Amino acid sequence: MSAGTPTAREVVAPPPRLRLWSRPFLLGIPVAVALIVVHVLAWNATEISGTALVQGWHGMVDFVGQAVPPDLRWNEVVEPALRATEVTLYMGLLGTTLSIPPALLLAVLGARTTTPNVVVYQLARTLLSFLRAVPEVVFALVFVTAVGLGPFPGVLALLVHNVGVMGKLWSESIEEIDRGPVEALEVAGARRSQLVANAVVPAVAPQFVGLLLYRFDVNVRSSLVLGLVGAGGIGFLINQSISLFRFDEMLTQILIVLVLVIAVDNLSAFVRRRIA
Amino acid sequence: MTRLRVVSPAPPREEIEAAALSIRGLRKSFRSRLVLDDVDLDVRPGELVAILGANGSGKSTALRCVVGLVEPDDGSILLAGREVVGLRGDGLTASRREAAMIFQHINLVKRLTALDNVCCGGLARVPTSRSLLRMTFPDHLRQEAMRCLDRVGLADRAAERVTRLSGGQQQLIAIARALCQRASVILADEPVSALDPAAAGRVMRVLRMLAGEEGLAVAAVLHQPELAKRYADRVVGLVAGRLAFDLPPDEVDPDLLDALYAPDEQG
Numbered sequence: 428m429s430a431g432t433p434t435a436r437e438v439v440a441p442p443p444r445l446r447l448w449s450r451p452f453l454l455g456i457p458v459a460v461a462l463i464v465v466h467v468l469a470w471n472a473t474e475i476s477g478t479a480l481v482q483g484w485h486g487m488v489d490f491v492g493q494a495v496p497p498d499l500r501w502n503e504v505v506e507p508a509l510r511a512t513e514v515t516l517y518m519g520l521l522g523t524t525l526s527i528p529p530a531l532l533l534a535v536l537g538a539r540t541t542t543p544n545v546v547v548y549q550l551a552r553t554l555l556s557f558l559r560a561v562p563e564v565v566f567a568l569v570f571v572t573a574v575g576l577g578p579f580p581g582v583l584a585l586l587v588h589n590v591g592v593m594g595k596l597w598s599e600s601i602e603e604i605d606r607g608p609v610e611a612l613e614v615a616g617a618r619r620s621q622l623v624a625n626a627v628v629p630a631v632a633p634q635f636v637g638l639l640l641y642r643f644d645v646n647v648r649s650s651l652v653l654g655l656v657g658a659g660g661i662g663f664l665i666n667q668s669i670s671l672f673r674f675d676e677m678l679t680q681i682l683i684v685l686v687l688v689i690a691v692d693n694l695s696a697f698v699r700r701r702i703a
Numbered sequence: 704m705t706r707l708r709v710v711s712p713a714p715p716r717e718e719i720e721a722a723a724l725s726i727r728g729l730r731k732s733f734r735s736r737l738v739l740d741d742v743d744l745d746v747r748p749g750e751l752v753a754i755l756g757a758n759g760s761g762k763s764t765a766l767r768c769v770v771g772l773v774e775p776d777d778g779s780i781l782l783a784g785r786e787v788v789g790l791r792g793d794g795l796t797a798s799r800r801e802a803a804m805i806f807q808h809i810n811l812v813k814r815l816t817a818l819d820n821v822c823c824g825g826l827a828r829v830p831t832s833r834s835l836l837r838m839t840f841p842d843h844l845r846q847e848a849m850r851c852l853d854r855v856g857l858a859d860r861a862a863e864r865v866t867r868l869s870g871g872q873q874q875l876i877a878i879a880r881a882l883c884q885r886a887s888v889i890l891a892d893e894p895v896s897a898l899d900p901a902a903a904g905r906v907m908r909v910l911r912m913l914a915g916e917e918g919l920a921v922a923a924v925l926h927q928p929e930l931a932k933r934y935a936d937r938v939v940g941l942v943a944g945r946l947a948f949d950l951p952p953d954e955v956d957p958d959l960l961d962a963l964y965a966p967d968e969q970g
Contacts, residue, residue, distance in 0.1 A: 605810075607806060607808050607809075607810035608810045608811060608812045608813070610772065610806075610810065611804065611806060611810040611811075611877075611880075612812075612823055612826065613772075613799075614770045614771075614772065614799055614802075614803070614804045615799065615800070615803065615804075615823065615824050615825075615826065615827060615880070615881075615884045616796050616797070616799040616800040616826070616827030616884070617823065617826040617827060618796065618826070618827075618831060620831050620835060621826045621829075621831065621834050621835070624834070624835040624836070625812065625815075625819075625823050625826065625834070625835075625837070626812050626823070629812050629813070629814040629815055630812065630813065630814065632814065
């Protein structure tokens, strides 16, 4: 054995020994037990039952059997579905774009780094949490009773809920930006609105656009569900087909929706990649 | 061990009046740690003062007190003859215009052009309605910004995004932004620490020129004693938050510098 090999040298200090019964490991045991207990409770509470699924399989086969082949009559099914899909797309679009001004305002007021004071910060955060906590469907029901059936209450529902979600996401990206440039303009005597417009907004613009596209994507899909409570669009037609047991029409409508969702998803992913 | 403490005598009253920046008895502690302990400093128009000191000696904190990013516990700071300690809100915003700051991390707004970044230095003079969108910036602001860019020798890069410029060029843009602020005092917090020697020299020469030709009072925190001795009119040393010396550059000898960067000897 040559003296040059590492093993032949005297080690300065031995590496710390691996200890199995270390603190993280011991702490892990109660955490693992708690997780198992919660999952057992959840399994029971949601009445998960393999037998019910197996026994009910012919129900599903019936359903699929009635849906296939899809009803592809142009005038009666496909054209109205395309029209309604167009409306759904517009609902998602307006629900997203019209929510930009209020979301931007609440994001600035609800970000620790740009808020004028603690009271305003808390108010903005509370409002954002409320709008986020109430689902679109609930807002849609409220607006349907206010302005009647159709796409308009759907747009309102998407708008209001989206302000909550996008405002929160935006305020988080505002809080994550580098404070340096903001501080530099602050020291130069710029006022708060000038700081936001000239240092904060340029820094967050790419994230803002990315989140906006992501929300557009989500809102187009959400507007489908809103149709189920009478807020217009293709969702409304799907709901109608189901209540009339016309599952073959429903399948056609769902296929059209599928194309729309994939198209919007790809478009938003493409644009987000380009601006990243 | 002898403790080096060579402090020049306090300047007479009329000199304080003449100083663009005059700090007296500045104290600041974070939690229980004393960062600034009774610091006096004057910077007169046309003068470049270098501030030397080891990490944690309180150099940056002193500058940050002047622009109101840190509130001192005690002491007085006169900017262009006006007291700035204790100012808040609009008073603070107004006083800040008198002193411009240049940062180690440069702190330009990355997605904007060089010209727009320089314009941002003058935002305090522009009504809010004209300053929220870059395309509505008034023409006089753009023209002034162009002149500021020209002063630092980068007028030809005005339309470029600042991220396309080198580190040294970016720091010069930041200096142009400080000029556009029309401040009488320029505070530079380690302006060349992130730059290579050539870029550092270029930035120091521009700061030197602003003091000499524009009559600005420049205070620069530096980590390179050679740059301080080469470009400064006076060199100030801080040790553990206390003023250790305040001397012309040719009187700063290696012993003084050794004492400055000696490891903590708590006495």
